[in-house]
Amino acid sequence: YEKQYNERNNTKSDALGQELIRHFIDNEPAPGIEIEKQIVDMFLPQLTVDVINGIIKDVMTPENQVLVVSAPESFSLPTKEEMLGVVNDAMTREYEAYVDEVITDPLITKYNKAGKVKSVKENSQFGATEYTLSNGVKVIVKPTDFKSDEIQLVAVRDGGKQIYSTSQADNVQLLESAYETAKKGNFDNKTMTKYLAGKTVSLGYSMGSYTDVLQGKSSVKDFETMLDMVYASFCQLGDDKAAYDADASSSRAMLANQEKNPMFTFQKKQVNTLYNNPLLDIISTDNIDKASYPQMMTMLRNVFANAADYTFIIVGNVNQETLQPMLEKYVASLPSKGKAVAPKAVTQMGAVKGIVDEAFDQTMQTPLTVVFDCYNGMMNYSVASDVMVDIFGDILSNVFTETIREEEGGSYSPYAYAYFNVNENRWNLVEVIQTNAEMRDKVMARANEETLKLMKNGANADQFNKVREAALKQFEINERTNSYWVNGLMRNVRGIDTMTGRRAAIENLTLEQFNAFINTLWNGENRVKVVMTGVEEGK
Known part of the structure; x- marks a missing residue:
């Protein structure tokens, strides 16, 4: 309330x-x-x-x-x-009254010596302030009034899964779990939960293909607690194998059941076929069994060894008058080599190249057929291209509703979406259709026909205007959220500007420009299709 x-x-x-x-x-x-x-x-x-x-x-x-x-x-x-x-x-049964354990101890007992803010400059392009700290960390702060009681924080560095070999896949897959269950400061995970009771704050670590990210959210009054948790992640991350083992046991039981689910089997096959990279596979019980806890904790400490690798982004209802001393205490004091160290890529990320078709039968109580079809290609990133790729996916999804659902009756909710992978300069068009074995070939043929026809002939004015207007409305909603600015600034510090000129790119886009763009989008070289056909059990 x-x-x-x-x-x-x-x-x-x-x-x-x-x-x-x-x-x-x-x-x-x-x-x-x-x-x-x-x-x-x-x-x-x-x-x-x-x-x-x-x-x-x-x-x-x-x-x-x-x-x-x-x-x-x-x-x-x-x-x-x-x-x-x-x-x-x-x-x-007679029960003893529950006694709530109130945690009064601090998360951190002793801090490193506070650092200093070396310089402050305004970023007029994004309405932000950039702080450079004495340990080499850069902090970007954007005050907003979108929410009165929310502050979002991200610490991001280049790295991610690409810096590991595939032989480390089991550890990489479980690294986030090792972080979640690790001791932080004076508290184990269970005590931390009690310590945070009544506070509106969260912080978690995630590893993407190309980045390591520490991301959190808090109320205004609990912002300093979030910074305390950041400090603990960099400076006082402790082993807690018992907590990790308990979490792994729970995950193992859950996955053992999921692996009997045909849709889970399909998702695993889809990801494996699309990437052919164990670092990107969906986690399995086999990963849990093979992961090494000591190695994972060493990996985590390396992730947080050099704070200068990270750029901190803070967006929300921030009081910049009280912020600077907190930055000096909690961020400028983090361990650092004084400057960022460029990561060395070891394993190539991204989708496989070429035309790939994977089809398999799967026994089910209630058979269904699922089609996953992904077209992709390379293209230098621009905001205009990003916008047109998004619109292309939405128009095709509407076409599928009109043709595959309404005309063919082949699927209740066929859909498509397209997106730009800014890290790889790669566009992707994804189609997902659930149908049955009898309609499978007809539905796949119609989907292929409508996709290629849209690329070749382009959209009509009604199709284009409907989606473009919806895209503009969604942009106006997104632009008034803290998450939009956190994600945009996070990409910007890595040299990818997805925000500047985005409204104009939507507003000024013409049907002729859009159709010319999608006409040359796919060169016929990269497409991955995975089809699961359900077979009734016992047949």
């Missing part, structure tokens, strides 16, 4: 609309967040443990329960009597 109240002037229209729908359909009161917060502030202190326990006794009775057990076919189901026995035991 507090967060909703703080953001009351930035609430999205769809949230307000849904509240009014519930008001008229379900007779749910809709007094507005100001009144709701007053009610919560008044009644919450009166909700004692005795009150809650009294409500539970009235709600949970032997007469109002439905017991459902869902399990694999190989599992021996419990009897009715066994199930009732478990429930009755739980309801009649």
Whole structure:
């Protein structure tokens, strides 16, 4: 309620609309967040443990329960009597009162000596301020008023999966899990959860093909806690193999079930066929079994060994008057070699080249056929090309709805999308269609026909205008979000400007320009298709 109240002037229209729908359909009161917060502030202190326990006794009775057990076919189901026995035991047992452990210790006990801000300059192009710190770290700050109680932070460096050999694939696949479960500062993962109770803050590490990213989000009052967590990640990351093993055990059980799911099998085959790179495969139980925890922790410490490799980006309701001393304490003090060290690529990323067709049968209880088709090609990046690639995918998706769904009746929700991989200067057009074995060949032929026809003949005015107008509206929504600026600035510091001139590229794009662009987009050289045909079990 507090967060909703703080953001009351930035609430999205769809949230307000849904509240009014519930008001008229379900007779749910809709007094507005100001009144709701007053009610919560008044009644919450009166909700004692005795009150809650009294409500539970009235709600949970032997007469109002439905017991459902869902399990694999190989599992021996419990009897009715066994199930009732478990429930009755739980309801009649004496329990000790829960004692909430309040964490009062600090996350970090001792910090490195604070650094200094060496220089500050304004970036008028993006309305941002750039700080250069004494340890070589650059910080870009963009204050916004899109949300009153949100600050987003990203620390990004060049690196990622490309700097590892494929022999390290198992460790790379589990590296994010090793970070998540590692000790940070004075706390293990369990204690950290308790420490963060009541705080609006999160921070996580992710490894992409070309980057390492530490990304977080917080309320205004918990921003310093987020910086504390950043400091712990760089300076006080500790082993906790027991926590990692527990997480790995849970993941192993989950994956063991997922690997029996035909759609999971399809996704794995799709990724493996498209990239043929174990560093990019979907994680498997085999990865978990082979990953080395000591090696992963060494890899993580190397990831955070040189803070000067990173550019920090902070976007949101930032008070720059109080920010500088926090940057000096938490960021300028991070371990550093004084300057960034360029990463050395070891393994090539990106999709396979050439025409690749992969088809396989998969037993299923309810057979279905899934088609994945990816066209791609190389092209120097520009904002205009990026916009046209996006529009191309959206127009084709609409064409599929009209032809494959409405005319052929071959799929309920066929779709296509296109995007520009700015790291590789590669455009990608992806088509995904679910159908059945009987309609498979007809649907695939129609999809191929409509794709090539659109490329050759171009879109008509109605198709183009509909999608271009939607793209402009979506851009206007995106531009008013902190995430848009975080992601755009993150690409910009790596030399890729995806923001400058984007509105103009959408507004000024003509049908003639668009059709000329897609007419020469695909040269017929790179296309990856994966088809899974469902076969009924026992046949």
